[in-house]
Amino acid sequence: MKLIVGIGGMTNGGKTTLTNSLLRALPNCCVIHQDDFFKAGGEAGPGTEPEVQAPLFQPQDQIAVGEDGFKQWDVLESLDMEAMLDTVQAWLSSPQKFARAHGVSVQPEASDTHILLLEGFLLYSYKPLVDLYSRRYFLTVPYEECKWRRSTRNYTVPDPPGLFDGHVWPMYQKYRQEMEANGVEVVYLDGMKSREELFREVLEDIQNSLLNRSQESAPSPARPARTQGPGRGCGHRTARPAASQQDSM
Numbered sequence: 537m538k539l540i541v542g543i544g545g546m547t548n549g550g551k552t553t554l555t556n557s558l559l560r561a562l563p564n565c566c567v568i569h570q571d572d573f574f575k576a577g578g579e580a581g582p583g584t585e586p587e588v589q590a591p592l593f594q595p596q597d598q599i600a601v602g603e604d605g606f607k608q609w610d611v612l613e614s615l616d617m618e619a620m621l622d623t624v625q626a627w628l629s630s631p632q633k634f635a636r637a638h639g640v641s642v643q644p645e646a647s648d649t650h651i652l653l654l655e656g657f658l659l660y661s662y663k664p665l666v667d668l669y670s671r672r673y674f675l676t677v678p679y680e681e682c683k684w685r686r687s688t689r690n691y692t693v694p695d696p697p698g699l700f701d702g703h704v705w706p707m708y709q710k711y712r713q714e715m716e717a718n719g720v721e722v723v724y725l726d727g728m729k730s731r732e733e734l735f736r737e738v739l740e741d742i743q744n745s746l747l748n749r750s751q752e753s754a755p756s757p758a759r760p761a762r763t764q765g766p767g768r769g770c771g772h773r774t775a776r777p778a779a780s781q782q783d784s785m
């Protein structure tokens with residue numbers, strides 16, 4: 537069974553923090569970080585392993601400068617989404633091989649379960665990826681908190697003054713509105729909850745998804761065919777009202 541889980545949402549919502557906790561807790565779990573696919577200059581390019589690509593940002597990255605004078609980090613065009621999709625497809629075609637190549641040892645007792653976490657701020661805006669998720673989470677925090685958390689961060693390229701209000705926040709609003717207008721179904725998570733609470737909540741939800749999936753795919757126990765007559769079904773029906781009366785007491 538293969539499960540692709542999106543840990544998406546706004547910058548500084550807590551995506552990486554949550555992803556790292558899930559990664560430690562889930563069996564046979566790999567991760568792809570969208571930030572590793574910012575279009576880089578130099579030798580790195582499509583198909584290059586993300587781990588190799590990330591440090592080559594500077595100084596010749598391919599991020600366009602907008603009319604507002606800011607480098608347009610927070611637009612989809614600044615990311616090599618084809619390369620990200622290729623990486624997802626590599627996992628899909630052989631999760632075992634992908635796990636091995638990324639140093640994840642496959643647990644023999646859960647060897648038929650493979651989970652891929654995709655972590656990033658624009659996960660649900662690239663059409664070819666949208667339908668591949670089994671679950672799409674979306675972390676949010678209020679504007680003030682987001683701005684404050686962002687001011688404490690040290691990105692590979694430091695934010696110039698005014699970037700948050702001039703570019704980051706407006707782009708977040710634009711892409712979120714588009715996602716909602718396109719009817720992409722996401723599970724919103726309140727990033728103001730504690731790290732532990734968020735971790736427990738999402739872990740439990742993913743575990744339930746795994747359980748539902750395995751029940752769906754398991755061969756159903758031998759059941760009397762409907763054509764054998766209505767009698768058997770009636771037995772269940774008479775038992776039910778009694779149970780629901782008890783529930784409502």
Ligand SMILES: Nc1ncnc2c1ncn2[C@@H]1O[C@H](COP(=O)(O)OP(=O)(O)OP(=O)(O)O)[C@@H](O)[C@H]1O
Nearest residue numbers: 546547548549550551552553657685727729730731
């Ligand atoms: N639940 C939380 N409560 C309070 N602070 C948090 C929580 N989760 C993460 N943080 C802090 O918020 C900051 C951003 O967290 P993190 O790097 O996980 O966010 P992110 O969504 O991956 O950000 P980005 O997309 O910009 O890289 C970090 O300083 C982190 O320690």
Ligand SMILES: NC(=O)c1ccc[n+]([C@@H]2O[C@H](CO)[C@@H](O)[C@H]2O)c1
Nearest residue numbers: 547571593609610657691692693704
């Ligand atoms: N990952 C980086 O090096 C980098 C460089 C410049 C800006 N960013 C910001 O990362 C966020 C997504 O995680 C976006 O809001 C970018 O602005 C990242």
